[in-house]
Amino acid sequence: MLRSVPYAWRQLSQDRLKLFAAVLGIAFAVVLVFMQLGLRAALFDSSVRLHRGVDYQLVLLNPRTNFLARTVPFPRSRLYQVASHSAVVDVAPLYLKLASYYYDDGANEHETALVIAIDPTQKNLRMPGVEPYLESLRNPDTVIIDRYSRKEFATSVDAVLAGEPVELQLQERHVNVIGAFGLGTSFGVDGSFITSDLNFRRIFPQRPAGNIDLGLIRLRPGSDVASVQKDIRALIPGDVEALTRQEYVAKEIAYWNSSTPIGYIFSLGAVIGVIVGLIVVYQILFSDVQSHLAEYATLKAIGYSDGFLRSLVLREAICLAVLGFIPAFGFALLLYDQAANATQLPMHMTAFRASLVLVVTIGMCALSGLLAMRKISRLDPAEVF
Amino acid sequence: MDESAKLVEVSSLSFAHEQGGQAQQILHNVSLHISAGEVTVLTGPSGSGKSTLLTIVGGLRSAFEGSVNVLGTELIGAPSATLVKTRRRIGFVFQQHNLSDALTVAQNIQMGLQHSGGHRRPDAAERITDIATQLGLRDHLKKYPDQLSGGQQQRAGIARALVGRPQLVLADEPTASLDKRTSESVMALFDELASRGGAVVLVTHDKRILDQADRVLSLEDGKVVPTADVMIEDAGKVLGKLMSSEPARLRRLLGYAHGLAQVAVADGKVVAEERAVIRQSLLDRGVLQPREVDLVMELALAQADAIGTDFLGSEDRNQLAAALRDVAEADERVVEAELRTIEKLLS
Numbered sequence: 001m002l003r004s005v006p007y008a009w010r011q012l013s014q015d016r017l018k019l020f021a022a023v024l025g026i027a028f029a030v031v032l033v034f035m036q037l038g039l040r041a042a043l044f045d046s047s048v049r050l051h052r053g054v055d056y057q058l059v060l061l062n063p064r065t066n067f068l069a070r071t072v073p074f075p076r077s078r079l080y081q082v083a084s085h086s087a088v089v090d091v092a093p094l095y096l097k098l099a100s101y102y103y104d105d106g107a108n109e110h111e112t113a114l115v116i117a118i119d120p121t122q123k124n125l126r127m128p129g130v131e132p133y134l135e136s137l138r139n140p141d142t143v144i145i146d147r148y149s150r151k152e153f154a155t156s157v158d159a160v161l162a163g164e165p166v167e168l169q170l171q172e173r174h175v176n177v178i179g180a181f182g183l184g185t186s187f188g189v190d191g192s193f194i195t196s197d198l199n200f201r202r203i204f205p206q207r208p209a210g211n212i213d214l215g216l217i218r219l220r221p222g223s224d225v226a227s228v229q230k231d232i233r234a235l236i237p238g239d240v241e242a243l244t245r246q247e248y249v250a251k252e253i254a255y256w257n258s259s260t261p262i263g264y265i266f267s268l269g270a271v272i273g274v275i276v277g278l279i280v281v282y283q284i285l286f287s288d289v290q291s292h293l294a295e296y297a298t299l300k301a302i303g304y305s306d307g308f309l310r311s312l313v314l315r316e317a318i319c320l321a322v323l324g325f326i327p328a329f330g331f332a333l334l335l336y337d338q339a340a341n342a343t344q345l346p347m348h349m350t351a352f353r354a355s356l357v358l359v360v361t362i363g364m365c366a367l368s369g370l371l372a373m374r375k376i377s378r379l380d381p382a383e384v385f
Numbered sequence: 386m387d388e389s390a391k392l393v394e395v396s397s398l399s400f401a402h403e404q405g406g407q408a409q410q411i412l413h414n415v416s417l418h419i420s421a422g423e424v425t426v427l428t429g430p431s432g433s434g435k436s437t438l439l440t441i442v443g444g445l446r447s448a449f450e451g452s453v454n455v456l457g458t459e460l461i462g463a464p465s466a467t468l469v470k471t472r473r474r475i476g477f478v479f480q481q482h483n484l485s486d487a488l489t490v491a492q493n494i495q496m497g498l499q500h501s502g503g504h505r506r507p508d509a510a511e512r513i514t515d516i517a518t519q520l521g522l523r524d525h526l527k528k529y530p531d532q533l534s535g536g537q538q539q540r541a542g543i544a545r546a547l548v549g550r551p552q553l554v555l556a557d558e559p560t561a562s563l564d565k566r567t568s569e570s571v572m573a574l575f576d577e578l579a580s581r582g583g584a585v586v587l588v589t590h591d592k593r594i595l596d597q598a599d600r601v602l603s604l605e606d607g608k609v610v611p612t613a614d615v616m617i618e619d620a621g622k623v624l625g626k627l628m629s630s631e632p633a634r635l636r637r638l639l640g641y642a643h644g645l646a647q648v649a650v651a652d653g654k655v656v657a658e659e660r661a662v663i664r665q666s667l668l669d670r671g672v673l674q675p676r677e678v679d680l681v682m683e684l685a686l687a688q689a690d691a692i693g694t695d696f697l698g699s700e701d702r703n704q705l706a707a708a709l710r711d712v713a714e715a716d717e718r719v720v721e722a723e724l725r726t727i728e729k730l731l732s
Contacts, residue, residue: 002504002513005492007485014487298483301445302545303473303500305466381472382440384479 008315026324029277034332036269046186060215073211102169117200129181149191281368301381317369393419398451429604478556482542642684
């Protein structure tokens with residue numbers, strides 16, 4: 001009893017140099033897909049960090065708000081209107097605005113930072129790393145800095161973490177950085193500060209005092225969120241919308257995905273990666289089929305079916321897919337690490353993405369194989385004689 | 386198996402090939418059969434339709450007119466799956482062996498088993514080794530085709546065809562690239578296969594094989610013609626060419642043949658011992674080359690066998706007499722000697 005001849009692998013590995021080039025080509029395409037998908041996911045994940053990092057079940061916001069760093073304020077009274085609902089435990093306003101950030105003792109360089117303001121008397125926000133500073137933030141001109149801000153903020157972050165006093169300028173206002181919290185950057189935000197609502201008004205004196213950007217609503221445990229949302233919508237006029245946490249996250253992602261070119265570019269990049277892979281694998285398999293036509297005709301003549309020959313090409317395609325995927329996966333991990341360090345974006349490999357790209361790679365190679373094997377069906381075994 | 390069982394039965398097969406929008410008739414109403422136990426040679430000039438016939442019998446090409454029954458399966462109008470199944474039961478030997486360069490010799494041979502799951506048989510490895518040994522490839526099983534000579538590659542192709550022990554082998558010029566000794570061993574394998582109740586059909590121009598065939602089938606312009614017709618035509622052409630190129634030499638050889646024939650039949654019979662003595666005597670004198678001796682012997686003994694008209698029927702005798710009289714009158718003068726000779730021949 002003998003094992004089946006590993007025809008596909010033998011055929012592929014016959015010319016090692018050609019195989020190496022093929023694997024390299026596929027790996028390149030797969031890395032491209034990984035990077036595009038990684039960046040796309042980072043875009044979405046980073047844009048909803050705050051959405052996911054704070055404790056609430058419903059949120060009020062102006063319907064004209066596009067995304068976190070470009071909110072349209074609405075009257076704070078709307079938030080207190082909903083506080084009367086029996087299912088609501090408490091409400092908390094959030095103030096958001098981009099500010100110019102000057103560092104190195106007022107040198108000319110500046111970056112744009114997101115200033116998030118909270119009511120420091122609210123102890124239920126559960127924003128990571130914020131609670132220890134709630135009391136101190138009541139002091140005038142005090143802020144805490146996001147330790148995961150981009151490297152342009154590193155001077156301030158490093159000094160704060162080293163326990164040194166840090167003073168910097170937000171807009172026209174000098175503030176003291178009294179600590180650090182952890183949120184992370186996004187494509188729209190390079191770094192963040194949290195301060196109190198009163199300090200916020202000091203930094204942005206022109207901003208109307210009665211306006212807020214987000215209204216966070218916490219419900220009693222066991223409340224029917226959809227039903228409360230419906231009640232709240234009925235309670236407030238149409239100048240404010242009430243969204244669940246999932247809806248708010250989806251709205252932000254939809255903005256980045258559909259309303260900005262960035263999401264489209266990353267999606268297109270992934271598609272281009274697949275197309276590059278398709279072309280590479282098709283070229284390889286087509287030339288392979290072409291150079292083995294006489295051999296295939298012989299196999300057909302001696303009793304092998306078209307199905308066998310098709311499966312042969314498909315097996316070659318799958319071998320190429322797996323061989324290309326393995327180094328590409330390793331290289332993508334390295335690149336993710338590099339990119340995450342450089343940008344502080346959440347670039348991390350997920351099991352789902354790895355599986356998805358493996359399936360896409362196999363599909364891409366299989367499709368190339370299907371295209372390349374069209375010639376096999378037209379092979380006339382009688383031509384062998 | 387019944388030795389006389391017909392493994393291949395072709396009846397009224399016609400096949401046309403479409404070329405440039407016009408149908409070109411390749412086979413015309415061909416009928417033949419191949420029985421178990423036979424090694425059959427299919428001959429014919431290039432373009433006579435031998436390869437087409439072989440491909441139809443092998444289930445490699447579909448025909449739509451007539452009947453082609455191979456190993457009990459009717460192939461005319463059969464679906465492609467039936468053709469594939471039939472092909473698995475046939476051993477194919479191709480002139481261009483088309484081995485896979487990516488596989489070792491052993492793996493290439495195994496491909497002859499694998500299509501029908503034969504590699505899972507307990508004796509699969511043994512079969513491969515056996516056939517390789519019989520074809521002198523035992524020491525080359527782990528080599529790749531590009532490490533073999535042309536003849537060795539051809540033998541590997543033959544081994545691939547025979548490893549499944551098919552009932553029917555269809556071979557296209559199987560010995561074209563083989564030396565005499567290897568050709569003989571290949572033919573011995575074919576004979577053995579036939580003796581086990583199989584059949585072998587060979588398309589070949591190799592005269593060494595023609596001698597070993599049980600039957601010779603000739604195709605001309607897509608029709609099966611009696612083999613004797615072909616041979617007579619070939620012999621006539623050969624003698625004609627010899628006469629036009631070296632008339633003196635041919636006359637000299639015919640002189641020897643005529644003389645021998647006259648003497649050989651003087652006592653009414655030619656026995657085997659007599660043949661050997663005549664042959665040796667001619668060789669000993671050294672006046673003729675061995676191949677010339679062969680021709681003289683064939684011509685003389687053919688005449689000796691045929692001298693006399695006892696084997697002619699009455700119609701043949703009348704026709705011969707008329708023809709001989711025409712010959713005698715050809716110079717417009719019939720002499721007594723001519724008439725006596727004619728009378729003697731016809732008596």
